Amino acid sequence: MKWFDKDTFREILDSISRNKSRSLLTGFGVFWGVFMLMLLSGGGQGFKNLITKEFEGFAQNSGFVFANQTSKPYKGFKKGRSWDLNLADVERLRNLVPELELVTGTVNLWSRKIVRDDIVATFSVRGCTSEYAQIECPQMRYGRYITEADNAQERKVCVIGKRVYNELFPNGGDPCGQRISVDGAYYTVVGVDWNEGSVSIMANTSQCVVIPINQARRAYNMGNKITLLCFTGKEGVVMSDITPRVREVVARAHYLDPTDEQGVMMFDSQLIFGIIDNLFNGISFLVWLIGLGTLIAGVIGVSNIMMVSVKERTTEIGIRRAIGATPNQVLGQIISESIVLTLVAGMGAIVLSVLILAGVEMALTEEGILKAAFQVSFGLAVLATSLLTVLGVAAGIMPALRAMGIKPVDAMRDK
Amino acid sequence: MTLIELQGINKTYNNGQPLHVLKGIDLNIDRGEFVSIMGASGSGKSTLLNILGILDNYDTGTYMLNGNLIKDLSETQAADYRNRMIGFIFQSFNLISFKTAVENVELPLYYQGVPRKKRHEMAMDYLERLGLGQWANHFPNQMSGGQKQRVAIARALITKPEIILADEPTGALDSKTSVEVMQLLKQLNKQQGITIIVVTHEGGVANETDKIIHIKDGMIGQIEENTSHNAWGGSVIK
Numbered sequence: 001m002k003w004f005d006k007d008t009f010r011e012i013l014d015s016i017s018r019n020k021s022r023s024l025l026t027g028f029g030v031f032w033g034v035f036m037l038m039l040l041s042g043g044g045q046g047f048k049n050l051i052t053k054e055f056e057g058f059a060q061n062s063g064f065v066f067a068n069q070t071s072k073p074y075k076g077f078k079k080g081r082s083w084d085l086n087l088a089d090v091e092r093l094r095n096l097v098p099e100l101e102l103v104t105g106t107v108n109l110w111s112r113k114i115v116r117d118d119i120v121a122t123f124s125v126r127g128c129t130s131e132y133a134q135i136e137c138p139q140m141r142y143g144r145y146i147t148e149a150d151n152a153q154e155r156k157v158c159v160i161g162k163r164v165y166n167e168l169f170p171n172g173g174d175p176c177g178q179r180i181s182v183d184g185a186y187y188t189v190v191g192v193d194w195n196e197g198s199v200s201i202m203a204n205t206s207q208c209v210v211i212p213i214n215q216a217r218r219a220y221n222m223g224n225k226i227t228l229l230c231f232t233g234k235e236g237v238v239m240s241d242i243t244p245r246v247r248e249v250v251a252r253a254h255y256l257d258p259t260d261e262q263g264v265m266m267f268d269s270q271l272i273f274g275i276i277d278n279l280f281n282g283i284s285f286l287v288w289l290i291g292l293g294t295l296i297a298g299v300i301g302v303s304n305i306m307m308v309s310v311k312e313r314t315t316e317i318g319i320r321r322a323i324g325a326t327p328n329q330v331l332g333q334i335i336s337e338s339i340v341l342t343l344v345a346g347m348g349a350i351v352l353s354v355l356i357l358a359g360v361e362m363a364l365t366e367e368g369i370l371k372a373a374f375q376v377s378f379g380l381a382v383l384a385t386s387l388l389t390v391l392g393v394a395a396g397i398m399p400a401l402r403a404m405g406i407k408p409v410d411a412m413r414d415k
Numbered sequence: 416m417t418l419i420e421l422q423g424i425n426k427t428y429n430n431g432q433p434l435h436v437l438k439g440i441d442l443n444i445d446r447g448e449f450v451s452i453m454g455a456s457g458s459g460k461s462t463l464l465n466i467l468g469i470l471d472n473y474d475t476g477t478y479m480l481n482g483n484l485i486k487d488l489s490e491t492q493a494a495d496y497r498n499r500m501i502g503f504i505f506q507s508f509n510l511i512s513f514k515t516a517v518e519n520v521e522l523p524l525y526y527q528g529v530p531r532k533k534r535h536e537m538a539m540d541y542l543e544r545l546g547l548g549q550w551a552n553h554f555p556n557q558m559s560g561g562q563k564q565r566v567a568i569a570r571a572l573i574t575k576p577e578i579i580l581a582d583e584p585t586g587a588l589d590s591k592t593s594v595e596v597m598q599l600l601k602q603l604n605k606q607q608g609i610t611i612i613v614v615t616h617e618g619g620v621a622n623e624t625d626k627i628i629h630i631k632d633g634m635i636g637q638i639e640e641n642t643s644h645n646a647w648g649g650s651v652i653k
Contacts, residue, residue, distance in 0.1 A: 323523045
């Protein structure tokens with residue numbers, strides 16, 4: 001017996017399409033299940049992306065150190081002493097904590113007067129190295145980021161954040177090559193960083209003018225002082241394991257108590273990422289639980305309605321048997337009808353949910369840049385489709401077996 | 416030449432109280448005969464027809480159809496015999512309501528695996544022969560009883576069966592269309608030599624056939640040759 005040819009398919013399609021209300025009812029359960037599953041998983045994913053976006057650009061295993069007034073007396077020094085990080089700390093960490101992948105420092109200044117032509121604004125200034133891009137990844141809208149050469153040659157160049165750009169260049173366009181004044185010194189704009197993450201260390205990147213660290217130190221007479229030490233761990237290194245070592249190295253050099261957690265302030269991103277990851281793992285577990293539950297309820301509905309429909313179709317099936325349909329042909333027909341129904345309903349649901357998610361994405365798109373991806377992946381759609389086929393067979397088996405049991409005489413009994 | 420050979424057919428239904436419906440039926444029907452089986456309701460005539468149509472099993476005895484023993488067939492074999500050898504006509508027409516006339520006629524060929532285009536042509540051909548050409552794309556509920564029965568006859572004929580089994584074919588029809596349907600069956604028997612067995616309780620219908628088999632209480636009573644069509648004093652369909 002041919003299991004799939006055009007004729008069989010036409011026969012199945014006829015049976016489905018000419019009993020519209022029955023088919024609609026049957027398909028709706030599956031439609032709703034798949035629709036909910038897709039929408040929830042897309043929505044959950046999108047929500048996660050939206051939250052993750054706030055942390056975007058941050059290396060997941062990064063850590064930061066900054067100086068604060070000491071809270072413990074140490075080696076004859078009173079508590080409450082102020083101290084500063086310096087460039088030598090970068091070298092110390094590089095040499096003494098081998099688990100670190102990258103160590104770099106930044107200089108941060110707040111409320112600086114930024115002028116372009118007749119526009120005056122107040123923003124932060126961050127002096128950093130090219131390596132800082134690996135701590136907080138820039139999204140360059142125009143131009144480039146600070147390079148090693150910028151630092152080596154102490155070039156007066158700057159990369160501006162999104163809000164700085166919007167304020168200083170209200171007419172838009174590529175600002176690269178134009179000059180802006182930062183506290184009276186002129187810098188050439190070489191890039192615009194579109195990063196909008198709301199998590200920021202010392203200052204939000206979108207409100208920063210980023211200049212080479214060496215230029216910043218010189219312009220503001222800071223000598224070797226730096227504001228912030230940034231580092232990332234090597235792969236597999238757990239940040240919380242090495243923070244005490246990092247603190248100790250820094251504390252030793254500055255005559256601080258190595259256990260002074262307030263004096264040597266530290267912050268690592270892994271902690272927060274961990275919490276968020278757990279949260280969203282929980283959410284996606286729930287999403288799948290609810291989605292699959294709805295889907296299974298839908299499939300049971302299909303099975304149920306098919307069961308009723310087989311009962312209702314006793315005469316029809318009996319006639320088919322009387323004029324020569326074999327039990328296998330009847331079995332095949334009912335199962336195929338079930339598969340086609342679940343597949344069509346399920347795919348309709350996939351298409352609708354994809355459209356809705358696309359709509360959500362469109363609503364969240366600002367200036368051509370998508371805030372967060374809500375769309376379900378192609379793989380998930382394929383998975384859902386194959387799952388549907390399996391469920392379609394499962395839903396069809398019981399009704400089909402019952403249909404197979406119908407004897408042709410049953411058709412005549414219903415006179 | 417004997418087409419159907421029944422020997423000592425017994426059939427008992429075991430629904431609660433055992434019911435001995437057929438009590439040793441011996442019957443021979445030759446190719447090309449036009450036979451009616453008459454009997455009161457409960458006499459076992461429908462059971463006999465179901466056994467002849469391989470829709471039901473019998474307990475003891477032998478049933479030879481065209482030289483083949485029909486006993487303990489698998490459902491698949493039975494379906495194949497029904498499909499190729501036997502055409503059914505039912506009292507309630509038993510057309511599939513969501514299929515058009517031509518699709519109903521095509522259905523047996525679908526189960527034979529005949530390609531769509533070919534079986535459509537054949538079905539149209541049969542419908543036209545029965546004068547239903549312009550009704551081909553109508554659904555059963557858009558047709559009159561006589562038309563429906565003619566569609567059912569076309570469906571029974573399309574596989575070119577050896578036998579046509581008609582269970583009260585005029586039971587749901589008025590007398591005028593009953594006459595037409597019986598004329599049609601008679602014509603098929605005479606012109607194409609198809610063996611036709613009609614189950615009925617109406618004398619007028621039985622009188623149209625060439626041989627009347629009376630069945631009473633599960634046994635064959637009298638077999639009446641009726642080539643002159645004078646049974647019941649030449650009774651006609653009421």
